[in-house]
Amino acid sequence: MSWAIIGGTGLHQLPGLEVVEERHPETPWGRASRPLQRGRLNGETVWFLQRHGSPAAVPPHRINYRANIAALQAVGATHIVGVNAVGGLHIDLLPGTLVVPDQLVDYTWGREHTFDEGADGHLLHIDFTEPYDAGLREALLAAARRAELDCRAAGVHAIPQGPRLETAAEVRRLRRDGGDVVGMTGMPEAALAREAGLAYASLCMVVNAAAGLGDAPLTLAAMRETLEANAGRVRVLLANLLAAAAPG
Numbered sequence: 001m002s003w004a005i006i007g008g009t010g011l012h013q014l015p016g017l018e019v020v021e022e023r024h025p026e027t028p029w030g031r032a033s034r035p036l037q038r039g040r041l042n043g044e045t046v047w048f049l050q051r052h053g054s055p056a057a058v059p060p061h062r063i064n065y066r067a068n069i070a071a072l073q074a075v076g077a078t079h080i081v082g083v084n085a086v087g088g089l090h091i092d093l094l095p096g097t098l099v100v101p102d103q104l105v106d107y108t109w110g111r112e113h114t115f116d117e118g119a120d121g122h123l124l125h126i127d128f129t130e131p132y133d134a135g136l137r138e139a140l141l142a143a144a145r146r147a148e149l150d151c152r153a154a155g156v157h158a159i160p161q162g163p164r165l166e167t168a169a170e171v172r173r174l175r176r177d178g179g180d181v182v183g184m185t186g187m188p189e190a191a192l193a194r195e196a197g198l199a200y201a202s203l204c205m206v207v208n209a210a211a212g213l214g215d216a217p218l219t220l221a222a223m224r225e226t227l228e229a230n231a232g233r234v235r236v237l238l239a240n241l242l243a244a245a246a247p248g
């Protein structure tokens with residue numbers, strides 16, 4: 001197995017990653033948001049990709065998710081953890097809370113969301129009943145337990161188009177739809193990984209109370225600050241994940 005981490009807002013670099021190689025493969029869908037970095041995290045080999053690119057920030061609806069997944073596949077990654085900054089849809093999901101979602105609802109539109117171009121007469125109807133890899137989710141949760149980090153063991157990841165944040169009424173709808181956390185980058189990344197046959201799970205970090213639920217104004221600066229303040233916990237969790245035996 002070969003690990004990859006896709007970092008999001010506030011995770012421009014994987015803290016503690018010693019980079020040993022960079023690759024930027026050309027794929028049928030173009031190149032990834034940024035050269036892929038292969039490095040060692042606490043002695044374990046891992047590929048790292050910032051999905052928004054860096055230093056230029058590609059917004060969620062303009063990310064070339066196909067190139068990102070295809071590039072990770074091209075370098076041999078088999079297990080991908082996507083780290084997502086999210087809003088909490090319940091007041092007890094305080095900033096800094098970690099969630100390993102078990103379900104998602106996709107509200108995105110207009111993104112290149114499939115590798116299936118219908119070109120070769122081969123239909124790609126993936127089974128997406130369980131959108132995240134069960135073994136990888138379990139491995140993330142086991143890593144959190146070993147590291148003694150609080151982490152919600154399930155949740156519904158609601159994925160709107162953005163890039164604007166939600167209205168208060170939209171947040172009420174996401175809650176009625178069963179959503180627990182809301183973030184803009186979880187799809188089509190998860191579905192593309194499944195299409196490519198790669199194990200994929202999401203690790204969400206709550207960085208704000210969703211619109212209308214908290215008192216503080218919603219600013220990107222405050223969200224980044226929360227993520228940066230908690231990046232160390234994400235690093236410890238991921239280092240524990242990589243150090244453990246291969247998930248089943």
Ligand code: HPA
Pocket residue numbers: 085086087088165166182183184207208209210211223
């Ligand atoms: N809504 C959507 N995306 C987000 C949020 C939010 O409240 N916080 C971080 N990403």
